[in-house]
Amino acid sequence: MRTNAKARVILLFQLFWSFLRIAPVTFGGGYAMIPMIEREITAKRKWLSEAEMDDILSLAGSAPGGVGVNASAFIGYRLGGISGAIAAIAGITIPTFIIVCLLSSGYSQLADQPKVAAAMKGIHGAVIALILLAAYRMAKNAVFDKTTCAMAIIVLLVLLVADINPIYMIAIGLFIGIILLQVKQLLGLQVRTEKERLDYSREEAQYVEYYI
Incomplete structure (x- = not known):
């Protein structure tokens, strides 16, 4: 103790x-x-x-x-x-x-x-x-795929052009992300989240380290 x-x-x-x-x-x-x-x-x-x-x-x-x-x-x-x-x-x-x-x-x-x-x-x-x-x-x-890249560009342009509180853009981005995820799942498209990307990067690094 x-x-x-x-x-x-x-x-x-x-x-x-x-x-x-x-x-x-x-x-x-x-x-x-x-x-x-x-x-x-x-x-x-x-x-x-x-x-x-x-x-x-x-x-x-x-x-x-x-x-x-x-x-x-x-x-x-x-x-x-x-x-x-x-x-x-x-x-x-x-x-x-x-x-x-x-x-x-x-x-x-x-x-x-x-x-x-x-x-x-x-x-x-x-x-x-x-x-x-x-x-x-x-x-x-x-920013790790086309969706996140497009979101980042759109939000940046909106903040530069319009006088909008950033907190609103964060909330809008949250809902858009959830909607896009659901739409991709309904259409049977590949869904790649940040967690999956990080897990894949770790596995790839372990694979390279093991064989080198």
């Missing part, structure tokens, strides 16, 4: 420390945090697989609130339950809160300085790059 309690405390501290280190160095928050979260959780810590991270990021992007905080809550809960979610959220929000308080107190006095303006432009460019990287990583796993 003591061993399990100690292991749990260590896990909670590791969750808190991991997200505590991510927050201060990720400018822009939100999707800009995703590459670093994914690198920390899947590549370094190996707490979750890439497939599990893809599912968590999809849920985090669909749920209300900031995607970075949502992702930390899902990951923390997945690894340590409610206490894990609290530890992860505390780790990712405390540094941000402190930094924002410090910046807000001095930015009004330094906003007109040329060096500060130049630094902000550089930060904007870096944030855009991080967001594009996160979008590419998610699209690579979410």
Whole structure:
């Protein structure tokens, strides 16, 4: 019992420390945090697989609130339950809160300085790059057939042309996906879900590894 309690405390501290280190160095928050979260959780810590991270990021992007905080809550809960979610959220929000308080107190006095303006432009460019990287990583796993590709293009065009809240597009996409799945099954067409694609990729990788 003591061993399990100690292991749990260590896990909670590791969750808190991991997200505590991510927050201060990720400018822009939100999707800009995703590459670093994914690198920390899947590549370094190996707490979750890439497939599990893809599912968590999809849920985090669909749920209300900031995607970075949502992702930390899902990951923390997945690894340590409610206490894990609290530890992860505390780790990712405390540094941000402190930094924002410090910046807000001095930015009004330094906003007109040329060096500060130049630094902000550089930060904007870096944030855009991080967001594009996160979008590419998610699209690579979410867009895997003609249907998902068409949906992604249509939704992007609608959001660019019309002033529609993204939450409505997420809800519409949910219902369209269910309807298309039912129609394909009724017509006897091949239905390929993301889970089946991931399972096939794993089997293919095991096959290659076995014979090589």
